[in-house]
Amino acid sequence: MKKAFLAIFLSSALSAGAQNLVQYVKPIIGTARMGHVYPGATSPFGSVQLSPETDTISYEKPGGGYNGDVYKYCAGYQYEDKTIVGFSHTHFSGTGHSDLGDFLVMPSVGKLLLNPGTADKPGSGFRSPFSHANEVSEANYYKVKLDGPNVLAEMTTTTRVGFHQYTFPKSDDSHIILDLMAGIYNYPEKNLWTYVRMVNDSTLVGYRSTSGWARTRNLYFAITFSKKFTSWGYRNFSGKQSYNGFWGQFRNTPNFPEIAGRQLRTYFNFKTTEGEKIKVKMALSPVSMDGALANMKAEAPGWDFDQVKKAGQDAWEKELHKIEVKALNKDEMNNFYTAMYHTMINPTIYMDTDGSYRGLDQNNHKADGFANYTTFSLWDTYRALHPLFNIMEPKRNADMIKSMLAHYDQSPEHMLPIWSNSANENWCMSGYHSVAVIADAIVKGNVEGIDVNHALEACVTTARRRDYAAIGDYIDRGYIAAEKSGTSVSSTLEYAYDDWAIAQLAKKLGKNDIYEEFTKRSLNYKNVFNAKSHFMQPRLADGSFKTGFDPFTTHNMGFIEGNSWNYSLFVPQDPKALIGMMGGNKKFVTYMDSLFSYDLPEKYFAETEDITKDGIIGNYVHGNEPSHHVVYLYNWTDKPWKAQEKIRMILKRMYKPTSDGLGGNDDTGQMSAWYIFSSLGFYPVAPGSTEYAIGTPAVYNATINLPNGKKFVIEAKNQSEKNVFVQKTILNGKVLTKPFLNHEDIVNGGTLTFEMGAKHK
Structure with a gap:
């Protein structure tokens, strides 16, 4: 009896000393009005900030100046908004100026639409309505139900890798869109150049150069999918669309197609069963595509989403x-x-x-x-x-x-x-x-x-x-x-x-x-x-x-x-x-x-x-x-x-x-x-x-x-x-x-x- 009592006592003391502090972190605090923070996932001092964009409209006024959105959407998210455009990998936290919002990813189902649509008519593009009732924001974890495609979106991170998990409905027309022209500092002329190269039928690498608030910014990526896509394509919004392969008749080899341009959106098509999870990992590097691949291999070599989430939350627990x-x-x-x-x-x-x-x-x-x-x-x-x-x-x-x-x-x-x-x-x-x-x-x-x-x-x-x-x-x-x-x-x-x-x-x-x-x-x-x-x-x-x-x-x-x-x-x-x-x-x-x-x-x-x-x-x-x-x-x-x-x-x-x-x-x-x-x-x-x-x-x-x-x-x-x-x-x-x-x-x-x-x- 004494041993049992002692065990219970020690267990209680350990629980008190190892209190879960992550439970008190509410990243949604400050996402309305002036706070300019984001609700998405990031690791302590992490290179990746994987978070939803509810809007990124920041076009210049005719004659110069800004229309106000450049200030409103510094973090890409405003709590009162009713739609999500997608999930991008870089964000400032709480700033009074916008930039970043790199490599926006968005799942869709049904007819492929490669324009984002508008907040008042989200069905006109890949933008989706959502409800805060179906949204969860924690340290290094974000989840939301996208009502348009009926997809559950979840995300977590390592220091240099964003990890997405999308639960799809049954469909022969499921898609994941990778928008390479989107950005919070969203002027078309600020996207200087984008390059993408196919490594295999589930992995791509590339980079983009932008001239926003940071006038000469280069960011490299490697992205891989847990499932091979059935077909793929892209649209160059300053040129023509190509299906089932990036260059179509202009591809150099069948194994390593590539594209380059200023205004690119790519897509990847899948057939999904009810409740099927497709996972996506995107690693970033300030130096090279090989660096991004190496970062992914070092930090997120596997496909266990929950394990990556736990490791990130454990890191936050230690800091807190x-x-x-x-x-x-x-x-x-x-x-x-x-x-x-x-x-x-x-x-x-x-x-x-x-x-x-x-x-x-x-x-x-x-x-x-x-x-x-x-x-x-x-x-x-x-x-x-x-x-x-x-x-x-x-x-x-x-x-x-x-x-x-x-x-x-x-x-x-x-x-x-x-x-x-x-x-x-x-x-x-x-x-x-x-x-x-x-x-x-x-x-x-x-x-x-x-x-x-x-x-x-x-x-x-x-x-x-x-x-x-x-x-x-x-x-x-x-x-x-x-x-x-x-x-x-x-x-x-x-x-x-x-x-x-x-x-x-x-x-x-x-x-x-x-x-x-x-x-x-x-x-x-x-x-x-x-x-x-x-x-x-x-x-x-x-x-x-x-x-x-x-x-x-x-x-x-x-x-x-x-x-x-x-x-x-x-x-x-x-x-x-x-x-x-x-x-x-x-x-x-x-x-x-x-x-x-x-x-x-x-x-x-x-x-x-x-x-x-x-x-x-x-x-x-x-x-x-x-x-x-x-x-x-x-x-x-x-x-x-x-x-x-x-x-x-x-x-x-x-x-x-x-x-x-x-x-x-x-x-x-x-x-x-x-x-x-x-x-x-x-x-x-x-x-x-x-x-x-x-x-x-x-x-x-x-x-x-x-x-x-x-x-x-x-x-x-x-x-x-x-x-x-x-x-x-x-x-x-x-x-x-x-x-x-x-x-x-x-x-x-x-x-x-x-x-x-x-x-x-």
């Missing part, structure tokens, strides 16, 4: 267990672990299994001693995503930095990445925030395999690049003149912050001359501060402030994705000095309070896409990243408790377990990283520093399982939805007298205890 939390309720568990999931989608691995990758110089390279990554949305992610990696994923973050340094070495401009993807620099957004990511890692001691002196050289060279984005004007004047740039104020502020980060890196490495140079440059934020208005304002080349200033608008005011009211708080490197400039503690607190209480007039939403109602609380723009540190600035005043009540309010209003549950673009994980840090009770206000500002935990407890084998435990005593105020903070038995935490306190392991209450102290 890096932070184990007990939240207030199931909704909050869903929010937390979906946020964890979203932080581990990007950046994405960009190399074959043998380490081969395409470099920025468009040559092929081998990653030597590191994993090469792409998809660096650095204007967003330097703030919280990469600092989160420095706690959870230091080795992976070090590899990301090595990838940035490889980008620098291959760059004709000799610059670190700004916003890079697929061996291309997109030059999107302001600042040179790679330097903040690099400085943050090295200052915090995450230097595994990084040549720190080379890293400093790359940071300094980038920051001295006078001919990029008015850096020369910034260096000469100490600010960017309004005549030189439409984002003169925000860019000045961001450069100043980045310069401070470089100074911290130089100090860490004992380079005093560089430290002094960039410390001086980091004070340039003062040069766009108007002491009369107490706002950051655009300044003309003659030194005067531009007239007609409006602190609530972004239009023609020198800011990007924010207004002066928000950007006037963008001095994360020196909040104490900022408070003094703005008139001292009392005036600063009043300013902060008004940020959250003042409701923007309707006209400011209509004038620009940079400010949207989805991410707004009063005049606080949580949906755009320049505000993400702002609430924590209360910690530098005599009223840090005001941060606590507002953090809980932001968590509740901006993050919900629903399809519209993200109050703005997730921006490759930055919004979600803010949620994770803030739920745990601290936040990296100024990456490049080892200091975190303490807020208020939103969980009962959390355990960060550190890669060094230690644990950092967070406890919240008397936790509830009403008890949002911290009464006392205790670190390893010692009461903290200031609302700050050091990086070493976390990575050395220990316990942080919050005593919570309903009233502030």
Whole structure:
């Protein structure tokens, strides 16, 4: 009896310790409106993102500009749509710009239609109606019933392989369409070239070259079917159709037919029995068709769909267990672990299994001693995503930095990445925030395999690049003149912050001359501060402030994705000095309070896409990243408790377990990283520093399982939805007298205890 009891006890303890966390991941969260995430399958940091497209219409307006869909369908999927066009293999997660959507696959039954049809008449093409009632979205698994062809579609992935499983009805006319002209950045002229070669009667290889947001992007594929097709064909939408063989009379040999063109859709015909499953595997490579074949052989050699799904979900389980939390309720568990999931989608691995990758110089390279990554949305992610990696994923973050340094070495401009993807620099957004990511890692001691002196050289060279984005004007004047740039104020502020980060890196490495140079440059934020208005304002080349200033608008005011009211708080490197400039503690607190209480007039939403109602609380723009540190600035005043009540309010209003549950673009994980840090009770206000500002935990407890084998435990005593105020903070038995935490306190392991209450102290 004792042995039986002991066995039951141990089994129960094991189950508790090995709790299934994948169950709390709901990729459907944020798929409506502004979240711009996708519901499909992907592995942690995977090269393949296999997901449905509900539309990809993004054609240019006559006379120039976009019709709006280029923004709406950044991830290819909008929850309110009623039809699916197909399932493609590459997607951005949470971005504000579209691209990718490569190699769209779609099953069909009956008469072969090679046009997608329209949302209002899906039967006019291969598009299909669907119902959310028949849709399942999990970590590394997506399933949906396609009502048009009566086909059940399922998909999962490895790092480099998308695995489809289609359950067909009985039919002599079953088809699988491979659309090689589709793309989320869906302008016909952006599809430069496509090539396909038949390997045998169930396998093809090929590539396509596109010129979208990434202007010279090449992607190679290998696709294989679990069943031989009875016939096949293609249509060149700039030419004629050919049946039963790709070249027809123009094929070179009967065994290796091939096609090439700009606007190709191919199809494969089958006879199916009732409930028959046809499986499709597509492997991707940034380097070659042989690389794609090798990736498939290495990662998905067999046809066991459930086994691949389980392996992928096990990989997610391992990642999710890096932070184990007990939240207030199931909704909050869903929010937390979906946020964890979203932080581990990007950046994405960009190399074959043998380490081969395409470099920025468009040559092929081998990653030597590191994993090469792409998809660096650095204007967003330097703030919280990469600092989160420095706690959870230091080795992976070090590899990301090595990838940035490889980008620098291959760059004709000799610059670190700004916003890079697929061996291309997109030059999107302001600042040179790679330097903040690099400085943050090295200052915090995450230097595994990084040549720190080379890293400093790359940071300094980038920051001295006078001919990029008015850096020369910034260096000469100490600010960017309004005549030189439409984002003169925000860019000045961001450069100043980045310069401070470089100074911290130089100090860490004992380079005093560089430290002094960039410390001086980091004070340039003062040069766009108007002491009369107490706002950051655009300044003309003659030194005067531009007239007609409006602190609530972004239009023609020198800011990007924010207004002066928000950007006037963008001095994360020196909040104490900022408070003094703005008139001292009392005036600063009043300013902060008004940020959250003042409701923007309707006209400011209509004038620009940079400010949207989805991410707004009063005049606080949580949906755009320049505000993400702002609430924590209360910690530098005599009223840090005001941060606590507002953090809980932001968590509740901006993050919900629903399809519209993200109050703005997730921006490759930055919004979600803010949620994770803030739920745990601290936040990296100024990456490049080892200091975190303490807020208020939103969980009962959390355990960060550190890669060094230690644990950092967070406890919240008397936790509830009403008890949002911290009464006392205790670190390893010692009461903290200031609302700050050091990086070493976390990575050395220990316990942080919050005593919570309903009233502030």
